[in-house]
Amino acid sequence: MKLWSILGNSQKLDGGAMFGNAPRAMWARWASPDDENRIDLACRALLASPLNGKTVLFETGIGAFFEPKLRERYGVVEDRHVLVESLAAAGFKPEDIDVVVLSHLHFDHAGGLLAPWSEGQSPTLLFPNATYIVGRRHYERALEPHARDRASFIPELPALLEATGRLELVEGEFSKALGDTVRFHYSDGHTPGLMLAEIVGPDRVEGETHGGVVFCADLIPGRPWVHVPITMGYDRNAELLIDEKKAFLADKLRRNVHLFFTHDPQCALAQVVRDEKGKFGTAHEVPALHARALAA
Numbered sequence: 001m002k003l004w005s006i007l008g009n010s011q012k013l014d015g016g017a018m019f020g021n022a023p024r025a026m027w028a029r030w031a032s033p034d035d036e037n038r039i040d041l042a043c044r045a046l047l048a049s050p051l052n053g054k055t056v057l058f059e060t061g062i063g064a065f066f067e068p069k070l071r072e073r074y075g076v077v078e079d080r081h082v083l084v085e086s087l088a089a090a091g092f093k094p095e096d097i098d099v100v101v102l103s104h105l106h107f108d109h110a111g112g113l114l115a116p117w118s119e120g121q122s123p124t125l126l127f128p129n130a131t132y133i134v135g136r137r138h139y140e141r142a143l144e145p146h147a148r149d150r151a152s153f154i155p156e157l158p159a160l161l162e163a164t165g166r167l168e169l170v171e172g173e174f175s176k177a178l179g180d181t182v183r184f185h186y187s188d189g190h191t192p193g194l195m196l197a198e199i200v201g202p203d204r205v206e207g208e209t210h211g212g213v214v215f216c217a218d219l220i221p222g223r224p225w226v227h228v229p230i231t232m233g234y235d236r237n238a239e240l241l242i243d244e245k246k247a248f249l250a251d252k253l254r255r256n257v258h259l260f261f262t263h264d265p266q267c268a269l270a271q272v273v274r275d276e277k278g279k280f281g282t283a284h285e286v287p288a289l290h291a292r293a294l295a296a
């Protein structure tokens with residue numbers, strides 16, 4: 001099994017919103033803001049093949065589905081569908097993807113499922129053979145969003161996914177499509193039922209799996225958020241998120257599971273470390289994965 005990091009469309013978003021209650025003087029050291037106070041963000045997907053005999057894409061980024069005005073409002077940099085180009089560069093076409101795993105359905109994670117915007121065209125899905133894996137609890141939220149995050153969902157998406165007949169809603173640790181090769185963790189601090197997919201590592205220690213890679217989605221969007229108190233203004237419940245993140249990082253550190261970041265422009269993969277004061281950080285940072293074997 002090999003891994004590729006697949007860059008999708010990039011985004012520029014307000015730095016203050018991305019770093020919650022952290023003061024500008026602090027976050028400006030981690031991500032330098034432009035004249036409009038916006039910072040660079042990646043939308044990076046993870047491709048694994050063969051995984052349970054399948055080619056699996058973890059997320060699709062923001063894509064190119066927005067009409068020009070909204071594309072500008074949400075700071076989407078390119079108008080082409082960058083994810084599809086990055087897939088091609090890695091040797092894959094959308095029809096090669098057997099499974100797409102979605103941590104949640106906010107547009108900057110699921111928008112890449114859709115074909116690029118075109119005047120007068122209604123949205124269509126790009127992956128004709130894929131089973132779509134979504135957490136059931138989050139899916140229910142997407143069907144009935146709260147006013148707090150309604151604008152983060154694509155209203156047409158649930159019906160499009162259901163119409164394929166290939167939507168698998170997951171409730172527990174494992175899915176039908178991926179068996180015991182991918183284990184799901186859940187977090188509610190960012191959005192209810194956020195699903196964190198761990199590609200299970202090859203090692204077993206006292207009945208536990210060690211090694212492997214976990215897709216951190218919006219629980220930990222990039223390296224600055226590995227520091228436990230740092231949250232996003234977009235999180236629905238910052239205190240809960242901090243508690244969940246602490247337990248999540250302690251578990252990944254103990255089992256040597258590497259972190260995969262979707263929004264960090266410079267870092268795709270890193271190992272978790274903890275200093276003598278108990279502060280979490282990262283080491284062995286990797287900017288991109290090109291057909292990399294799982295064992296680090």
Ligand SMILES: [Zn+2]
Nearest residue numbers: 104106190218
């Ligand atoms: Zn989100």
